[in-house]
Amino acid sequence: MKQIFRPRNLLFATAILGGGLFSVNAILKSKHNLYEESGNSLLKAFDRKALFEHQATEQLGLPRDSDGQVILHTDRAENMKILENQSPENEFDVIIVGGGSVGASAALDACTRGMRVVVLERNDFASGTSSRATKMAHGGVRYLEKAVMNLDWNELMLVYECLRERKHFFQVAPHLSSPLKLLTPCYSLYDSLRMYIGLTLYDLLSGSEARLGYSGWVSKAASLQLWPSLKKEGLYGCMSYVDGVFNDSRVNISTILTANALGALTLNYMDVVDLIKSDENKKIVGVKVRDRINGKEYSIKGKCVVNATGPFVDQLRKMDDPNCIPIISPSTGTHITLDLDKFTSGIGKKMGVLFPKTSDGRVLYLVPWEGKLIAGTTDTPTTLTERPTPTSTDIEFILSTMRTCLTVPLSTADITSSWTGIRPLVKPVAVAFESTKTLSRDHHIETSSSNLITVAGGKWTSFRKIGEDTIDTVISVRPDLVGLLAKPISRTYYTPLIGASYQWEAIKNIKQSPSANVSDDSWEHLKHFYGDRAPYIVEISEKNGLTQRLSSKYPYIEGEVLYQAKHEMAVKPSDIIAYRLSLMFVDRNESKQVAKRIVEIMGDYHQWNDDMRRTQLEETLSYIDACTK
Incomplete structure (x- = not known):
């Protein structure tokens, strides 16, 4: 017992529960007061219908046609x-380079403040790290x-911020996210008490407003x-707690679509080939881009350029200043997808499992997602590539x-897909090398002498806050932009994404498909992926004779x-298979099977x-083979 109740542990708990939590709550209250002073009276209770009516009066509501559908x-x-x-000579207020989660979030934040925005993505939106998370x-x-x-x-504040931002997912994209109960197996009394204390602190940090469950x-x-x-041997029991699960690429795409509906010009397959600088003061005044579809080049002028290219931020920084010191320490995170039925059934299929310690000091998540089970992740230093491929070593490690944790026999034959993403971890400039698992997951924003704003690092959960900080x-x-803005303070914490209007509240409760040609499980899928736009997709499917399943399995x-x-x-079939349907991450073989039909349509x-x-x-x-195993 002495090992458990060390004085340092008690001092720690006291510090966090006392001064730490009081400080956190004070910050929360001051932040809320700031929003309330800006005129938003909807902070205390999130009412989707009232919010949309409120936005309409401020001319921030999404433009809709006579049937209530958002005009895209x-x-x-x-x-x-x-x-x-x-x-x-037409100048944008901000040019955002990168269409992943950070670029999309920054674009939406800028639009809701009244800025003229263009987003330039070299490949497809969400095609990099943003689609390869643990979900x-x-x-x-x-x-x-x-x-x-x-x-x-700083790490404590990162947890607090993530807990607050976690709530944001369920407010603005309820169709794409949901609470998830996780079991944490404990195989000793020490583990049991350690997890009990840790998760109790987790509950307290969440507070009543952001808590999903106890x-x-x-x-x-x-x-x-x-x-x-x-594994039964030595099991004391499990601590359970509640976090959230979401569809990363769909949230990314929906954020881009929402920014587009609010006026942003959003362009994928646009490669920034040069920065345009003023002859007078060498400040950046625009970018030169090449259309990767037809090869044409364009010059785009802007008051400010944001570098939101994830693990590739150093490339644009080098374009700005060839002598700059790299800030990214890239690390791969590999995941595998398996059949959920192999591990659990019934209500257990709605629960995940967290094993708090792996041999390399990380955690192992088992997450039910899109009817499958995701297992991961790894943390391996790597070199940059646009199409990272999971290695056999990382797959075998998982x-x-x-x-070691389960009784089910497992081999590579059980894997339906595997993928890897590159984390854009920010390293201290003075450190030549540091184990990537020790680097902070917090985000970093810097401004160069020529006014290139670079944002790097961060976590998916905090993507909205990263976008807000970027536009700040x-x-x-x-x-000089402040006097031109309709709303100089961020509005995104309570701005629903495409598909999450007040109409969603009624549509989500419709269990039976509105079409005899669309099965009930396909209808549930459409609601989950598209929210209040699901009926419209059924309508255009029937109108064009496209109500058949792409795959008998999904x-x-x-x-x-x-x-x-x-x-x-979506420009290419791979855009749909990977980043609109997420099928490449669910079942690589089935994604190959449906490719021909997708090409036809x-x-x-x-x-x-x-x-x-x-x-x-x-x-x-070829793309599917390059990105998955």
């Missing part, structure tokens, strides 16, 4: 025409342990009933870790392909000839 200008060809028709909207139990053990106030003890018998595949920095760099329907090409800026819409269709199919299959 999201066919890429249409967006390119807008760019081509711009006067060469968890979480406060960071592991970061809390690090804060406690190292007396690290942690609690689950007996050994109940734990094995929920997850029969847990499998071997699972074998834009305003600090260009204070609920996706053919009409989604047309919708995504027409309204979600996109080919009909874009009027591709036979050679183009063959090329697109070959490139799609």
